[in-house]
Amino acid sequence: MKTTDIEKIHEAGFITAEQRDKIIAHFGLKEEGGKFLVIISFIGAVMIAAGIALLISANWNDIPRGVKIAAGLVLMLGAHGAGWWLREVHGQYRKTGEALQFLGSALFLANIALVGQIYHLESRTPNAFLLWLLGLAALPWLLRSKAQFALFLAAFSVWFGCEINERDSLIFFSNESQVLAYALLGLNFLGAGFLLRRTPFPDFAPVAEKLGALGLLLFAYPLTWAGFLSWSHDDASLCRWLLPALAGLAVIATAAGVGNLPGLTRQWRFTWAGSLAAVAGLLCAAFFAPREQHWFWAGSFDMVNAVAVITLFVFCLLQIQAGLQLRSRFLVNLGVAFIGLDIVSAYFGLFGTMARTGLMFVVSGVFLLIFGVYLEKKRRKLIGKIKTAKITEAA
């Protein structure tokens, strides 16, 4: 329900101005223009940060290094200062202030890069991201800012990605099987989101949960591709304990946090926690399962791919049901999207001879058309239910 909808109902004469104001106040509806401003502000902040990073990369010789460092520091501290003033003193442009503080945190990374560039410092790439991560770790909690928290999770993910690709790292996990580590990291974010619901920072929970659910499905999805992970994953130099450790942490976090999900019945809490634990276990198993190894990409659809296709399909159905109970449109839409992608993978994975492929095309095409219509109908119905339930609950 949007403010404009209430305005239209008022203009049509169904409700009085007083009733309109009461409805808007009761449901806490906000002007859409405000949301647009928030989006514009954050896009602006990201563009400024990217622009400054590129200007630093261009490395103009004509600017003395003292000026470069001073400019970097003034911009970083200035963005934080202006953001703080807008949020805490002025008070009217709180979201623009948050965007400026977001920019300030991004500029800390730019300053790290600048110092490294000026003095030609040789260091491991993940160390720069780790320093950035440590520098901004306290800010989401101090500023109570969802944007800072999202940046913190992004910084952690970038550091993790760089670290597992460094050959001298304790958690080196460099070949294509690294997607399993990212999927498990997503599951950990999801668990962290569940746990955050019962802390003084429940606003951060949706950020971690959405990023986690997206990461989990996005990085687990390649397992449904024919031949994926069937070559060279048995590299002895890869860290053997990383996946079990990530899976263990994810199981603990999700099992401990699932009790904080208010919309789920007791039975569904067990089902949802069990599904997440099963996914964690299967992601580990995909790496350790004995499998025919190739030194090249063979492209054949094998047992791991088949299990992945079926698991993803079932998991997405469970996620949709959990999303429905939790009234989360995001979980429902994500589940529906990945069921579609899963079907596409299975379809391409089962390619064979011309006759078989031809038949597959026809059968799958018809199936996709019918299933597409069915999924869209189902999705609309589920979203409708969520909306109705929200309105009923609020009333």
Added chain:
Amino acid sequence: MKNKLLILVLALQAAWVLGTVVRQENLLRVGQVVLLETQPVDPRDPLRGDFVRLNYKISDVPVNLFAPPVKTDLPAGAKIYVALAPAGTNGFYEVTRASRERLVPATGEIVLRGKSGRSWRSAAGSIHVEYGLEQYFVAEGTGNPHGKLTVQAAVDKSGTARIKEVFVDGQTYAEAMKPAAR
């Protein structure tokens, strides 16, 4: 309280930047200066832009210069101390001896601290040593110099070295590459 903590975090961020600047500036100002021969390769860093990867004559240290003796299959990342002294009349420093233990410099010697690189990068019978002098960040589009490259580096008492200036055929890098700059 919150504001005080916020100021503390931002002060720590700024302190890291300034602290690193002070340390590096101090090294460049008071460090002993050595001249080294080198060859370039030009890649790009996603955050810091174009750079020239420098491979020095002193990067490959023959195993027979090590005392106590070492084998060529030294693990990557092992700490190595290398003593340099000017060779001939051109002023370039070359390796006189090396060790995995801290070296006391003899008269005319400078000791550099480095770490062993990957064995596949070593010349035969040598250990590849990285000194933290291998990356030189340059202006956009100027990472492909032609001519003889020499590096002036500053070295502090701990053996840490930083590039002070790079020369192309005797001219400073920025001067020599000005026509190529975008």
